Amino acid sequence: MRRLGEYILFLKKMFSNREPLTTYVRLFFQECINIGINSLFLVGFVSLFVGAVIALQMAYNIVSPLLPKYIIGLATREMMILEMAPTLSAIVFAGKVGSQIAGGIGTMRITEQIDALEVMGINSASYLVLPKILAGMTMLPLLAILSAALGIWGGYLATIFGNLSPTEDYIYGIQNTFVPFEVPFAIIKAFVFGFIVTSISAFKGYNVKGGALEVGKASTDAVTASCIAILAADFILADTLLS
Amino acid sequence: MIEIKNVGKSFQGKEVLMDISATFEKGKTNMIIGASGTGKSVLLKTIVGLFSPDKGSVLYDGRDFHRSSIKEQKIIRGEIGMLFQGSALFDSLTVAENVRFPLNIHSDLSESEKDDKVNFYLKRVGLENAAHKMPSEISGGMQKRVGIARAIVMNSQYLFCDEPNSGLDPQTAWMIDQLIHEITQEYNLTTVIVSHDMNSVMEIGEYIMFMYRGLKIWEGTKDEILDAEPKELQDFLFSNKLVRTFKGI
Ligand SMILES: Nc1ncnc2c1ncn2[C@@H]1O[C@H](COP(=O)(O)OP(=O)(O)OP(=O)(O)O)[C@@H](O)[C@H]1O
Ligand SMILES: [Mg+2]
Numbered sequence: 269m270r271r272l273g274e275y276i277l278f279l280k281k282m283f284s285n286r287e288p289l290t291t292y293v294r295l296f297f298q299e300c301i302n303i304g305i306n307s308l309f310l311v312g313f314v315s316l317f318v319g320a321v322i323a324l325q326m327a328y329n330i331v332s333p334l335l336p337k338y339i340i341g342l343a344t345r346e347m348m349i350l351e352m353a354p355t356l357s358a359i360v361f362a363g364k365v366g367s368q369i370a371g372g373i374g375t376m377r378i379t380e381q382i383d384a385l386e387v388m389g390i391n392s393a394s395y396l397v398l399p400k401i402l403a404g405m406t407m408l409p410l411l412a413i414l415s416a417a418l419g420i421w422g423g424y425l426a427t428i429f430g431n432l433s434p435t436e437d438y439i440y441g442i443q444n445t446f447v448p449f450e451v452p453f454a455i456i457k458a459f460v461f462g463f464i465v466t467s468i469s470a471f472k473g474y475n476v477k478g479g480a481l482e483v484g485k486a487s488t489d490a491v492t493a494s495c496i497a498i499l500a501a502d503f504i505l506a507d508t509l510l511s
Numbered sequence: 512m513i514e515i516k517n518v519g520k521s522f523q524g525k526e527v528l529m530d531i532s533a534t535f536e537k538g539k540t541n542m543i544i545g546a547s548g549t550g551k552s553v554l555l556k557t558i559v560g561l562f563s564p565d566k567g568s569v570l571y572d573g574r575d576f577h578r579s580s581i582k583e584q585k586i587i588r589g590e591i592g593m594l595f596q597g598s599a600l601f602d603s604l605t606v607a608e609n610v611r612f613p614l615n616i617h618s619d620l621s622e623s624e625k626d627d628k629v630n631f632y633l634k635r636v637g638l639e640n641a642a643h644k645m646p647s648e649i650s651g652g653m654q655k656r657v658g659i660a661r662a663i664v665m666n667s668q669y670l671f672c673d674e675p676n677s678g679l680d681p682q683t684a685w686m687i688d689q690l691i692h693e694i695t696q697e698y699n700l701t702t703v704i705v706s707h708d709m710n711s712v713m714e715i716g717e718y719i720m721f722m723y724r725g726l727k728i729w730e731g732t733k734d735e736i737l738d739a740e741p742k743e744l745q746d747f748l749f750s751n752k753l754v755r756t757f758k759g760i
Contacts (some may be wrong), residue, residue: 285581287616380599387559388613457516 272323278471279392282401286394295395299403307364307411312359315348315415318356319422322347327432335435344423346450353416354408354454355502357463361408362494366469367400370490371399373473374483382474397470401463408462409455416454457505464495464501512570513669513701519566520550520557527553528564529725538699540692540715545722546747550666551575551705552596554722556705557671557723559593560584571669589617592662593670599652600646607633607642610660617665631659636690644743652683656690658693663694667731670695670702676711683710688715709751712736 286292302375325338343360373396376382385392420442476486513535520528527550535541544550556562558569560576569576571587579587592613600609605742607629614625633639636640636656641649646657662670675691676684692715695702706712712719713733721729723743731739737748 297674375602379597379602380595381601383556383561384593384595384601386561387588387593389585390616390618464621 270319274475275468275471278474279393281391281468282394282397284391286391286398287428291395292399296402297398299399300407303361303365303403305356305366307361307407307489308414310364311360311411312397312418314356314360315353315418316422316425318352319419320426321343322352322419323423323426323432323438324430327427327430337440338444340427340433341438342444343422343441344438345420345442345446347415348419348423349450349454351502352419354457355414355498357408357411357415357458358465358498359495361411361461362465362469362498364490365404366465366494367487369466369469371472372482373397373470374476374486377474377476378479378483385429393474397467397474400470401466404462405459405468406462408465409458412454412458418474421458451506453509456509457502458499460505461498464497468494468497513703514570515554515567516556517567518554518557518569520553520562520564527669527725528557530567531722531725531727532567533720533727533730535701535703536718538696539598539702539717540695541701541703541718541720542706542712542716543703543720543722544712544716545746546707548695549722550725551707551722552673555671555705559591559671560588560626578710586587589665590668592665592667594655594658594662594670594671596673596676596677598646598651598658600654600657602646604646605642606644606646606649608640609657610664613661613665630666632664633657635694636660652679652687655679655687659687659690659694663698663700666698668700670700672702672704674705674707676706676708681710683713684711691715706713708749723747 322344323340326343330337330339373382376396382392382396385395423442424435424438427433427435432438469487472486472490472493473483476482515535516532518528518531519526531554543554545551546619550714551560557564560569564575568578571590574583574587576584576587600606601612602611610629610632611625612619614628618625620628628640631644636659638653638656638660641653641657648655649657670691672691676687681685688711691702691704694700703714704711716733717737719731719733719736720727721739721741721744723741728736728741729736729739736744739745739748
C-alpha cells in the first residue's frame with residue numbers, strides 16, 4: 269500500500285514543472301524506435317505460433333460433426349483479438365522492454381547520473397520517464413494490432429498445413445459474427461497495458477538503492493509487478509467494457 | 512561565495528548533519544574532510560539542492576537556495592557544476608555530447624557556438640582527441656576530466672567535487688587535483704571538494720573543514736591542520752602515514 273502511494277507521487281512528480289515539450293519530441297521518437305526494435309520480432313513470432321496453436325487445438329476439440337468447421341476461424345479470431353494480442357504482447361513487452369527500462373534507469377540511479385540531471389536543474393523523473401511512457405502507450409497498441417493480424421494468419425497457415433478444414437471455412441469463420449467494437453477494445457487494452465508496463469518499470473528503476481545487484485533485482489521485480497498489474501487490469505477492463 | 516548556516520538533516524530519525532555552518536570563499540579550493548560515513552556527501556548534496564535541509568540555509572552569494580522559487584533555483588543551477596564520485600557521465604552519449612548537455616539545457620547559444628565551447632573546454636582538460644568516444648571506452652581519469660569539463664562548460668560560478676580522486680592512481684589523482692585547483696583560480700570559482708585523501712588536502716586545500724559524525728569539529732588552513740587541537744582530527748590525521756612521517760611520529 270505504501271508502495272502504491274509512492275508510485276502515485278512518482279507519477280505526480282513527472283508532470284510537475286517538466287521541461288518544455290519540444291525537449292521530449294526527439295526523446296519520444298528515439299524511444300519508439302528502441303521499443304519497436306526490441307519487441308517486434310518476439311511479439312510477431314509468439315503471435316504467429318499462438319494463432320496456429322489455437323487453430324490446431326480448436327480442430328482437435330471439435331469432435332462432434334454437428335459443429336461447423338468454420339468455428340476454427342471464428343475462435344482463433346475471437347481469442348487473438350480479445351485476449352491474446354493485447355495481453356500476450358504486453359507480457360512479452362514487459363519481459364523485453366520493461367526489464368530494460370528498469371535496468372537502464374536503475375543503473376543511472378546508482379551511478380549518480382540521475383543526481384547529475386537534477387543538479388543541472390532537470391526534472392529527472394519527467395525527462396527520463398515521460399518519453400518512455402508515451403512511447404509505450406503508442407507502440408504497444410501498434411504491436412497488438414500486428415499481433416492479432418499475425419495470429420489470425422498463423423491460424424490460417426495451420427489450417428492449410430495441418431489440413432484442419434477447407435480454407436474457405438476458415439476465411440468464413442474469421443468474418444462470421446464479427447463485433448467491430450472488439451478492435452477498439454483491444455487497442456484500449458494495449459494502450460492501458462503500455463502505460464502500466466512502462467510506468468511500473470520506470471518506478472522500480474528510479475527507486476533503486478544500492479548497487480548492481482539491486483539493479484538486477486529491480487529489473488526482475490519490474491517484470492513480475494508489470495505482469496500482475498497487466499492481468500488485474502485485463503480483468504477490470506473486460507468486466508467494465510464488455511458488460 | 513557560499514555560506515551555509517546551521518544546516519541540519521536527518522534520515523528516518525537519524526541525525527546525519529548537525530548544525531553545520533561554514534563559509535566557502537570565491538577563488539579558493541575549499542575542502543570538506545572526514546572519515547567514511549560522517550555525512551560529507553550528504554552535506555554536499557544538501558548544498559547543491561539534491562537534499563533539502565531540515566534546518567538552516569544555504570546562500571549562494573546571498574541567494575537562499577532552498578527558499579528560492581523554482582525559477583530562481585534553475586538560474587542558480589545553471590551556475591553550478593558538479594563532479595560526481597563516479598563521474599556520472601551519461602553513458603548513452605559521447606564525450607562531446609556529455610560536455611554539451613548542460614548547454615542544451617541552459618543556454619540559447621547557436622549550434623556552432625556550442626561546438627566551439629565544447630571544443631574549448633575539452634581542450635582545456637586535455638581531451639580534444641577523445642571527443643567522439645563513449646564514456647565506457649575511456650579510463651577513469653579521463654572520465655573525471657570529462658566530468659570537470661561538463662561541470663564548467665556553463666561558465667559555472669560554483670564547482671563541487673565529491674571525492675574527485677577516488678579510484679585513481681596517485682599520479683592521475685595528483686593531476687586531477689591540480690586541474691581542479693588551476694581551474695578554480697583561472698575562472699575564479701567557488702570550489703568545494705569532499706575528500707578523505709590527505710595528499711590532496713596538503714596540496715590544494717586552502718580552506719579545510721573537518722567533519723566527525725555529522726558535526727563540524729574544526730576549520731582552518733592546511734598550514735594549521737597539523738597542529739590542530741581536536742582529538743578526532745588528530746586521530747584522523749594519525750592514520751595517514753604521510754602525516755606521521757611529516758610530524759616525525
Ligand atoms: N538517502 C539516504 N537515506 C538515508 N540515509 C542516508 C542517505 N544518504 C546517506 N545516508 C546516511 O548518512 C550517513 C552519511 O553518509 P555520507 O554518504 O554523507 O557519508 P560520507 O561522509 O560521504 O562517507 P564516504 O566517505 O564513505 O563517502 C551514512 O550513515 C548514510 O547511511
Ligand atoms: Mg561520500
